[in-house]
Amino acid sequence: xxxxxxxxxxxxxxxxxxxxxxxxxxxxxxxxxxxxxxxxxxxxxxxxxxxxxxxxxxxxxxxxxxxxxxxxxxxxxxxxxxxxxxxxxxxxxxxxxxxxxxxxxxxxxxxxxxxxxxxxxxxxxxxxxxxxxxxxxxxxxxxxxxxxxxxxxxxxxxxxxxxxxxxxxxxxxxxxxxxxxxxxxxxxxxxxxxxxxxxxxxxxxxxxxxxxxxxxxxxxxxxxxxxxxxxxxxxxxxxxxxxxxxxxxxxxxxxxxxxxxxxxxxxxxxxxxxxxxxxxxxxxxxxxxxxxxxxxxxxxxxxxxxxxxxxxxxxxxxxxxxxxxxxxxxxxxxxx
Amino acid sequence: xxxxxxxxxxxxxxxxxxxxxxxxxxxxxxxxxxxxxxxxxxxxxxxxxxxxxxxxxxxxxxxxxxxxxxxxxxxxxxxxxxxxxxxxxxxxxxxxxxxxxxxxxxxxxxxxxxxxxxxxxxxxxxxxxxxxxxxxxxxxxxxxxxxxxxxxxxxxxxxxxxxxxxxxxxxxxxxxxxxxxxxxxxxxxxxxxxxxxxxxxxxxxxxxxxxxxxxxxxxxxxxxxxxxxxxxxxxxxxxxxxxxxxxxxxxxxxxxxxxxxxxxxxxxxxxxxxxxxxxxxxxxxxxxxxxxxxxxxxxxxxxxxxxxxxxxxxxxxxxxxxxxxxxxxxxxxxxx
Numbered sequence: 001x002x003x004x005x006x007x008x009x010x011x012x013x014x015x016x017x018x019x020x021x022x023x024x025x026x027x028x029x030x031x032x033x034x035x036x037x038x039x040x041x042x043x044x045x046x047x048x049x050x051x052x053x054x055x056x057x058x059x060x061x062x063x064x065x066x067x068x069x070x071x072x073x074x075x076x077x078x079x080x081x082x083x084x085x086x087x088x089x090x091x092x093x094x095x096x097x098x099x100x101x102x103x104x105x106x107x108x109x110x111x112x113x114x115x116x117x118x119x120x121x122x123x124x125x126x127x128x129x130x131x132x133x134x135x136x137x138x139x140x141x142x143x144x145x146x147x148x149x150x151x152x153x154x155x156x157x158x159x160x161x162x163x164x165x166x167x168x169x170x171x172x173x174x175x176x177x178x179x180x181x182x183x184x185x186x187x188x189x190x191x192x193x194x195x196x197x198x199x200x201x202x203x204x205x206x207x208x209x210x211x212x213x214x215x216x217x218x219x220x221x222x223x224x225x226x227x228x229x230x231x232x233x234x235x236x237x238x239x240x241x242x243x244x245x246x247x248x249x250x251x252x253x254x255x256x257x258x259x260x261x262x263x264x265x266x267x268x269x270x271x272x273x274x275x276x277x278x279x280x281x282x283x284x285x286x287x288x289x290x291x292x293x294x295x296x297x298x299x300x301x302x303x304x305x306x307x308x309x310x311x312x313x314x315x316x317x318x319x320x321x322x323x324x325x326x327x328x329x330x331x332x333x334x335x336x
Numbered sequence: 337x338x339x340x341x342x343x344x345x346x347x348x349x350x351x352x353x354x355x356x357x358x359x360x361x362x363x364x365x366x367x368x369x370x371x372x373x374x375x376x377x378x379x380x381x382x383x384x385x386x387x388x389x390x391x392x393x394x395x396x397x398x399x400x401x402x403x404x405x406x407x408x409x410x411x412x413x414x415x416x417x418x419x420x421x422x423x424x425x426x427x428x429x430x431x432x433x434x435x436x437x438x439x440x441x442x443x444x445x446x447x448x449x450x451x452x453x454x455x456x457x458x459x460x461x462x463x464x465x466x467x468x469x470x471x472x473x474x475x476x477x478x479x480x481x482x483x484x485x486x487x488x489x490x491x492x493x494x495x496x497x498x499x500x501x502x503x504x505x506x507x508x509x510x511x512x513x514x515x516x517x518x519x520x521x522x523x524x525x526x527x528x529x530x531x532x533x534x535x536x537x538x539x540x541x542x543x544x545x546x547x548x549x550x551x552x553x554x555x556x557x558x559x560x561x562x563x564x565x566x567x568x569x570x571x572x573x574x575x576x577x578x579x580x581x582x583x584x585x586x587x588x589x590x591x592x593x594x595x596x597x598x599x600x601x602x603x604x605x606x607x608x609x610x611x612x613x614x615x616x617x618x619x620x621x622x623x624x625x626x627x628x629x630x631x632x633x634x635x636x637x638x639x640x641x642x643x644x645x646x647x648x649x650x651x652x653x654x655x656x657x658x659x660x661x662x663x664x665x666x667x668x669x670x671x672x
Contacts, residue, residue, distance in 0.1 A: 056666045304669075
């Protein structure tokens with residue numbers, strides 16, 4: 001009998017979630033939660049590896065991200081939302097797994113290499129950041145996750161997890177840890193409103209799920225289009241034009257988008273017109289989310305209860321995993 | 337009002353304790369336990385960093401070392417013996433502290449450098465071993481230890497702990513973590529029976545507290561003396577002669593030792609004679625320990641109860657420390 005996959009996914013609570021998350025992961029989770037057991041982790045410990053000087057930001061964002069989850073339709077009856085730092089077993093597993101990975105192996109991890117460069121750590125990489133692939137292996141295995149939605153760039157992390165799983169099972173002659181599979185979403189990465197390849201909290205080019213309608217309008221009106229398209233009558237470029245890039249993803253009416261593209265390229269279609277249409281498209285999708293979020297925000301205690309309740313459920317699962325791990329590691333001290 | 341120091345000390349349970357431990361740390365603990373609150377840690381997690389393939393050995397030695405403790409007079413009414421792996425807060429603190437230390441700082445740690453060389457890890461240092469100074473900072477601070485008996489070679493570890501304490505207190509604007517002081521014992525390091533600078537489990541040159549009388553006799557009779565002292569009538573060397581080195585440390589009668597040295601140097605005193613005397617001296621000290629150990633071994637459950645009881649006490653202290661740490665780190669999630 002094949003066992004149902006267990007999904008582990010989550011976010012670093014360093015800011016509210018944006019359209020990039022919506023397209024890249026949230027929509028996918030709505031599908032997954034109907035099919036599988038899904039754990040959604042508020043990765044505060046991981047967020048602290050490069051935000052350790054601003055823990056209050058991480059904490060506040062835990063609740064904000066939880067609000068985003070519930071607003072988009074992550075259903076606590078189907079998905080278990082939990083806070084990473086409240087599962088001590090993740091820390092315990094991380095410590096045990098650190099013995100099974102060499103420093104050189106960590107250095108070779110392409111994802112870590114790239115991120116160290118991006119974050120400009122230079123020679124001063126915090127040790128916590130350096131070893132976060134090991135911590136991720138603990139996140140996944142503590143709930144016995146077998147299906148992990150990740151971006152292409154995170155594939156080396158999954159490889160690292162499976163290496164640890166295999167080493168652990170071999171050394172401790174067991175099969176309690178399960179290898180996991182990466183689930184790479186087909187969706188293209190959403191570019192930023194400024195045309196940069198990635199929408200990012202720190203890049204100032206994001207449209208947040210929580211943005212009020214007027215902010216959404218303003219952001220859409222400021223989007224990067226074709227800088228050479230100065231007069232309405234001029235022909236405009238569709239490639240690299242963010243309005244069309246977003247319409248391709250979000251518009252429910254591809255025929256109309258094709259017509260608009262054709263008109264824009266021919267000349268005679270102004271940016272304001274296409275932006276107005278994109279605003280309508282986005283607002284149609286975001287306004288119910290925004291409304292639910294506003295509703296939920298009125299009773300934050302309810303949201304916190306959902307998260308703390310999910311956390312308690314995961315703690316029970318994690319405690320069971322640790323029992324099994326301690327047993328095979330001969331660390332289940334008790335009276336003889 | 338000055339607060340009383342809190343002592344943290346302990347051993348890696350990788351084998352039974354020997355005379356080197358007795359002279360170097362155990363005797364000191366007997367004094368400390370009368371003056372201060374003393375925590376004695378069975379450092380199984382640390383032992384696993386270079387024994388992760390033999391956890392059953394580590395586990396068995398936990399009880400053996402506990403037997404050694406009780407046999408020499410570590411008094412559970414005065415000292416709290418506990419098992420490191422049963423305090424999850426140590427793992428949690430380690431993960432938080434890893435953010436406060438750079439990889440380069442760890443690389444520069446002289447103790448780790450030396451040990452990496454000694455253990456022949458080469459390029460394949462397990463990450464767990466590499467970051468064990470951070471784990472030690474967690475060991476010490478989780479019980480708010482302020483006095484840590486260590487060898488001279490371990491001073492960089494104390495420095496690392498205090499660096500972490502200062503960084504933590506600065507970043508999280510608190511004073512909950514306390515800096516600790518190293519307590520370097522005056523006692524000279526006990527050489528091995530083979531004349532090597534250090535008595536060590538892995539060197540095969542150790543006299544164990546648990547050695548039966550006949551094994552003690554045999555080990556003393558095989559001790560390294562003066563290889564040029566072939567006939568009884570010949571003058572013998574006292575320097576580098578392990579029998580005299582041990583007599584200097586263990587004999588309660590320095591006048592007699594001085595006389596024996598003089599006689600040995602003059603010639604006419606055979607190795608067997610001085611070894612016989614050393615055996616008597618050592619046996620006088622070890623036989624009560626051996627007897628108590630044999631007595632305690634008959635009821636291992638009693639010993640285990642003592643250790644598990646101590647562990648429960650430490651867990652309560654650790655939980656309190658974590659509460660405080662979570663508070664200043666804004667990780668004390670609860671309903672608003």
